[in-house]
Amino acid sequence: MGDIVAWLPYASPEEAAERLGGLPDNVRVDCYRADGDDYPDSVAEAQFYVIPYMRGEETLSCAAEMTDLRVVQTLTAGYENFLPHVPETATLCNAAGVHDASTAELALALTLASGRHLDTFARQQPEGRWAPVFGSALADKRVLIIGYGRIGEAIEARLAGFEVASITRVARRARDGEPRVHATTELPDLMGEADVAIVIAPLTPETDGLVDADLLGRLPDDALLVNVARGKLVDTDALVAETGTGRIRAALDVTDPEPLPPEHPLWQIPNVLISPHVGGASSAFWPRADRLVAAQLRRFAAGEPLENVIRGAR
Numbered sequence: 001m002g003d004i005v006a007w008l009p010y011a012s013p014e015e016a017a018e019r020l021g022g023l024p025d026n027v028r029v030d031c032y033r034a035d036g037d038d039y040p041d042s043v044a045e046a047q048f049y050v051i052p053y054m055r056g057e058e059t060l061s062c063a064a065e066m067t068d069l070r071v072v073q074t075l076t077a078g079y080e081n082f083l084p085h086v087p088e089t090a091t092l093c094n095a096a097g098v099h100d101a102s103t104a105e106l107a108l109a110l111t112l113a114s115g116r117h118l119d120t121f122a123r124q125q126p127e128g129r130w131a132p133v134f135g136s137a138l139a140d141k142r143v144l145i146i147g148y149g150r151i152g153e154a155i156e157a158r159l160a161g162f163e164v165a166s167i168t169r170v171a172r173r174a175r176d177g178e179p180r181v182h183a184t185t186e187l188p189d190l191m192g193e194a195d196v197a198i199v200i201a202p203l204t205p206e207t208d209g210l211v212d213a214d215l216l217g218r219l220p221d222d223a224l225l226v227n228v229a230r231g232k233l234v235d236t237d238a239l240v241a242e243t244g245t246g247r248i249r250a251a252l253d254v255t256d257p258e259p260l261p262p263e264h265p266l267w268q269i270p271n272v273l274i275s276p277h278v279g280g281a282s283s284a285f286w287p288r289a290d291r292l293v294a295a296q297l298r299r300f301a302a303g304e305p306l307e308n309v310i311r312g313a314r
Contacts, residue, residue: 005045007032007074008293009052012014017062020294024301030136034059039292040045045069048300050084050293051075054281060085070313071306073296076280077103077151079310080203088314096308097150098288099274099280106153106279107198107228108162108289110251114224114273136222138308139163146170147201148181148231168194171278172206174228183208192217196226203230213238216248224249228279231256236266243269253279 004027007208010016013029023029029038034052044064053075062084063069067089072133074082079094101245109292113119114135124131141164148169156167156179167181168190175181182190184207191197197219201207211225211234219225219242227234231254243250249271257264258277266272293310297305 003028004047005030005042006297007042007046007049008028008041008050009033009223019290020297026299027109027297027301047071048297050088053169053285053289057085063087064199066090069264071296076110078203081229083311086311092310093304093306093308095289095292096311098285098292100151100154101288102282103151103200103228103279105159105284106253106275106283107151107155107200107226108138108158110228110253110273110275111198111224112198114226114249114251114271115206119273120270136224138196141195142166142168142193144168144190144197146197146199147200148189149200151200151228152198155200165195170201172201181308187215188218191215192220194219194223196224199225199227199229199233201229201233203232208232209235211235211239213241216242219248221247222249224251226251228253230254231258240265240269242273246271249273253277257297274287 006027006029008016008029008031010019010031012031016029017023030042032040034055039062043062044067046066047068047070049069050073063085069087071091071093072086073093075095075098077094077096077099079092083092115138117133117135118132139162141162143159145155145167148171152169159167169179170182170184170187170190172184175182199211211236215239225248236256239250242248251273254274254277255266260266266274296306
């Protein structure tokens, strides 16, 4: 393979080389971070493109000009917004594994913060108001993980020290053996046995609106729904209706729509805790992202198979 032009989301080629532990001899780097900078002049030469983190499909607005593009590497586990814009001649890879630790931590943080009313206490702090509230512990709770992939496994690993009563796992298909995994078709029966339901399934045509009014209505009183996946997995109107009565609680890192408009009723519901889609945005992100980019770039430069392939070139 001849010289390869790679677009990487770093400040300079020197920073890229330092953070990636060096670059293959046949790779030339142009930098693009989508923070107001223009596309590099090498748009027609770029073969390997790492989409800047926390940027959307607008970063592929020049795709038609990228006539030599062979690989698009996202830094997100989700890829549904990029997929329609990736040329068919290019392979799309996602960042599976990069966000496992960070997103699993946030899932537990949201669960604990909601149960122990940390959001309420934070609002009381500027007023200097001391107003204790009896909380809901994770101990003895029945936890349902909806989407038992890598992040689901990471969430379960972090639940190990919290003395939960049980963990029930759900994926697209049932899996025999240990641990047992139920199919999503079993959710109507499983929701009624969940004190905490954590949503971490990928967004697909099959999971769009998966957690609808029926499933939410099956949750026990005072149950908590935690969504660290994508907002569209949960029916927003149904969630507003269920949480608005105070019957169940929600802790959301993602919403539909997103960003959530300031006037949206979810902001005003006392038993709803919202964070602004920061599941992967932590100090754990960049070291893992750099390792992934370095490995993928070396594979591509050596003509070896890539990992995390979502769709191959056609």
